Amino acid sequence: xxxxxxxxxxxxxxxxxxxxxxxxxxxxxxxxxxxxxxxxxxxxxxxxxxxxxxxxxxxxxxxxxxxxxxxxxxxxxxxxxxxxxxxxxxxxxxxxxxxxxxxxxxxxxxxx
Amino acid sequence: xxxxxxxxxxxxxxxxxxxxxxxxxxxxxxxxxxxxxxxxxxxxxxxxxxxxxxxxxxxxxxxxxxxxxxxxxxxxxxxxxxxxxxxxxxxxxxxxxxxxxxxxxxxxxxxx
Numbered sequence: 001x002x003x004x005x006x007x008x009x010x011x012x013x014x015x016x017x018x019x020x021x022x023x024x025x026x027x028x029x030x031x032x033x034x035x036x037x038x039x040x041x042x043x044x045x046x047x048x049x050x051x052x053x054x055x056x057x058x059x060x061x062x063x064x065x066x067x068x069x070x071x072x073x074x075x076x077x078x079x080x081x082x083x084x085x086x087x088x089x090x091x092x093x094x095x096x097x098x099x100x101x102x103x104x105x106x107x108x109x110x111x112x
Numbered sequence: 113x114x115x116x117x118x119x120x121x122x123x124x125x126x127x128x129x130x131x132x133x134x135x136x137x138x139x140x141x142x143x144x145x146x147x148x149x150x151x152x153x154x155x156x157x158x159x160x161x162x163x164x165x166x167x168x169x170x171x172x173x174x175x176x177x178x179x180x181x182x183x184x185x186x187x188x189x190x191x192x193x194x195x196x197x198x199x200x201x202x203x204x205x206x207x208x209x210x211x212x213x214x215x216x217x218x219x220x221x222x223x224x
Contacts, residue, residue: 004196028172058146106218
């Protein structure tokens, strides 16, 4: 059993083109014994956003703190603490901080 | 894309023997298009706990609110908002509210 606090895991800058003021913490990733899916925590500063992009694996999202929007093809979805989302495989998406505090959310992905 | 708030999903009493004052919300379950793993939110009232049990699939846990402990074989792990855990396959475990407010946590499991 692994039990930790998310701040035990360092926040790494997301350097992907199109990312602005975003960090990721790999809470349970490929260096852990997690057998099927990975738990990551993102922090997006005010004015920041993830890349608008797509990929074959899904995301399961839970918003912990802050306010933002998920931008999809032809739609925008407002989110705040307590919102959750499923981004289906190959769906275009972007997470954007639309508030004035840090937008903090969990984003889970299947093991590759 | 699915975007909702967790309170949109009804809380169901966990009726399993050994569970006391626990509810579950299946945020993304088998009735959703989630392809690989499921997102559930548990609420444990003060004095309540989940069953002490084991099963072949893992749990990935993130504590949202409250204080509690994860009881395992020969050990107890204190948790609070911001704690996360991996309960590995076949590990004995129990979630217990040791505080005086609701213990709220996410618990993800692989698709069966």
